[in-house]
Amino acid sequence: MLLRGLVNSLIIAAGAFGIGLLIGIAGAFGKLYGGPVTRDLLEVYTTLVRAVPELVLILLLYYAGTDLINRLMDMLGYPPVDISGLAAGIGVLAIVQGAYSTEVLRGAILAIPQGQIEAGRAYGMSPWTLMRRITLPAMVPFAIPGLANLWLIATKDTALLAIVGFSELTQATRQAAGATKAYFTFFLAAGGIYLVVTLLSQVILARAERRTRRGMPSFAGSGR
């Protein structure tokens, strides 16, 4: 049961992180190159999400989000859609992750040496090609530390879905502990599983970071 919970947790974390990344890319470009209205709206979005506890956002989006979608479908004349706990969980955490990755990616794009983008423009690249060929690849090394941190936050935030009753690792542990009354053992075991996930992720991410940094000058201060 714990394993099934772990799989659910990882699916949600990966889904939320992935969709959050897409929101983040769109958000970062919107904040940097978008019109004044887009920029202000994105500012409101990132500020709101970062000021309100994830738990409150999850409750709001979990209940209100599905309700709104169903009302919208109703208005458009479609039957109400059934949103599974998994999809709702991914959606809610993705919105939270999106706000944070917007900020991370915005910083990463700003860190790209301006000359590279100008050179691309001088070649007559369209904005779309420019983004695909220059901006996105060039920002990766700057974005990875921040994104690595976000991934770790995503794995831990899945635990909050326990409060809306979704059967991820923490909730599965709670149920197993309740059934066996061995609360201490089970919570300790789940803590160990989370820790293993974190440490494994750190190893993989550190390797990825080293790979993307190949051939780049090392930053002052990062050498030991």
Added chain:
Amino acid sequence: MSALVVNVTTRQRVLGWLQPHRIVLIAIALAIVVCAAVFMRWDWIPNYAWLAVQGIWRTIWLLVVSVVLGFMLAVPLGLVQVTGPIWLAVPARTFCTIIRGTPLLLQLWLLYFGLGALFPQFPWIRESFLWPYLRQAWPYGVLALTLSYAGYEGEVMRGAFAGVPRGQLEAARAFGMSRWKILRRVWLPQATYRALPTLAGETVLQLKATPLVATITMVDIFSVSSRVRQETFIVYEPLLLLALVYMTITAILVFLFRKLEARIPARPG
């Protein structure tokens, strides 16, 4: 004369901020707020106002206590990782890794329910002088939040201690200061100053972690809003108001930290 100059710049700044599209956006936002105030149900507020005030007080109390205690714990945690002997540095690093690698909710439940499940095996606990505290929920909430803050902030302080330029410490040593005095007069103040911007961020994150204590029967503002939802079956209004409360507390925190940073001179020492 100078007052006039300041006035003009302020006015320009306000005008620069109030571009036409912003006015439209603000108008739309106001319209949404008015709609919410008129069309949603708020008649429950008077019944729960006093409870909400107590809840907000409990949340702020929990935040302040756990941040202060957590910071006091974070300083030695960061310090021993930079300069301490290995038998202190390794446990400190392990502690930070464990706290940062597991969800706070799980830590909280492990402390509250996990330890609670062990009590029946040790009957003497109930006779000890600590029992009146162990029975209640708040010590567990404070402990879990303090340890969590110490874990994250200990990592920050480690970087801050390591980041203070060597020359500063060497100069202090040349003055003949004792190790303790160097820490107190030079190292700690400079490291704290370096950590201050992240401190603000970490404290906001800490505020956002406080509602978790509602799951161990503590009555904070989050749990008051849950109670409103359960007793009146009104779903969205209490949650929206709750979000507003947290945003207000966040805004106040950010404002206070900015004041604090402004008070400290840019070049300390």
Added chain:
Amino acid sequence: MKKLLAGLAVAVGLALGAGAAQAEQVKIGFSPEAYPPFWSQDASGSWGGWEVEIINAICAEQKLDCVLTPIPWDGLIPALGTKKIDAIMNSMSITDERKKTIDFSDKYYNTPTAVIGSKDAKFDATPEGLKGKIIGVQVSTVHAAYAKKHFTEAAEIKEYQTQDEANQDLTAGRIDATQADSIALDAFLKSDAGKACCDMKGYVAPDDEVLGPGVGAGVRKDDAALKDKLNAGIKAIRDNGKYAEITKKYFDFDVYGAEGQTN
């Protein structure tokens, strides 16, 4: 007139049900927590228990394709409103307070409410007996409402997310007593943890206004068709002996309570 309309609705509902190639899907909301003997989970994670079997019997009787949908206890009524689920069948008592928001089917069981507490302390399930005690209850249950109304001189009334956690804190000694359904508490007292720590303090004085006439299935107010189907299903399994058959597996008495109460 109303009855005629309701009858018509049932007829239409049945016709539709019979006409459709497959039975219509009804999502039954329940809170994913052990509440033995009504709800328990086996090692593979699937749910069983008295109430699960009753739900299955009613659905089979009415040819409904019932799907158990886990929702946390305090989110059940909101989830019904947002159509995440179509009915609540989770030992939810029929109360006037809840009827302001949702509608209920007829009751399908009714058992007395009891208080249990530590073996070391002697007290009754009365306001005087619980004076100065710390009482644990599950949030937004009739028991929470009852304790708040009657045990006003208790030292504290602590609200837990699940009854399981309240029982857990009773064994840990953090609370002196907990109030809940007598059968659920009885199952806990028979477990190893319950045997070691606690005993029955007695039934609480009745208060129909708070405790209600029994447990029914919660449905949306505008969903009279489903309500009628569930009522018909409950009546059918009461009449054809299915109800008694399931009950015999779990209890040595009839949990239905007094006859003839309808809603």
